[in-house]
Amino acid sequence: MNPREGSLVIQRCRACGTLLAPLIATCSACHGVDLESVSSSGIGSIVSSKVMHRERYGTQDDPVSRTIAIVALDDGPWVYSWIAGNVPTHSGQPARVEFKPSAMVERLPLFSVQTYQGP
Template sequence: MIEGSHVAVLPHVAADRLMLRSCDDCSALSAPGSAHCSDCGGTSLSRVPSCGVGSIVSSTVVTSRPRRGPAAVEVPCTIAIVELDDGPWTYAWIEGRPPARSDARVRVRFAHEEPGERYPYFVCAA
């Protein structure tokens, strides 16, 4: 997900579960990286698990160079806005190229690049 810099254990990921923010004042759910409630503006937020399934609202393909290795080949990457079935919208990396329709269904998965690291991304749901 694109929620700031990647660190070894992202705060919105717990044991391969995508975590949303729940307002302690009004119970509204907000995106994983939110600092305040999207409904009431409250700043007292707890983390709650997401169902991890949603629909693509919008996506685009960008090119990037791999971070590791000597190859300087540009690699296509799909980034998207995903509307989670839980309600909030979030920015996300999409594995592969999503179907042409904008409401393609996706499910969260986790990359385990190094021990202790978990990076969420979405794949097209069958």
């Protein structure tokens, strides 16, 4: 299977079928090394997040704020990522996110916060 261009690509172990985060070299379930790239739905929930303030190199501008997070994909694996926009706090619901196609920031995928669509 060829991953769709612009989709979030994760790994699948050919031996046991476990879905794994991108850039993984060994299956955490069976320790197999025969992995294939597959497309993810790109939708998940934020497990943990932290706002980071970084100075812009070589400038006197105000620091840039970015949110780094661990996202539990609906497909199964957890991935480290950047979050575009503000992460809601104390909402009582998990923050749902969606991958922004073709968006990579410092080798991590970029997700945007989605409005909760309740039952």
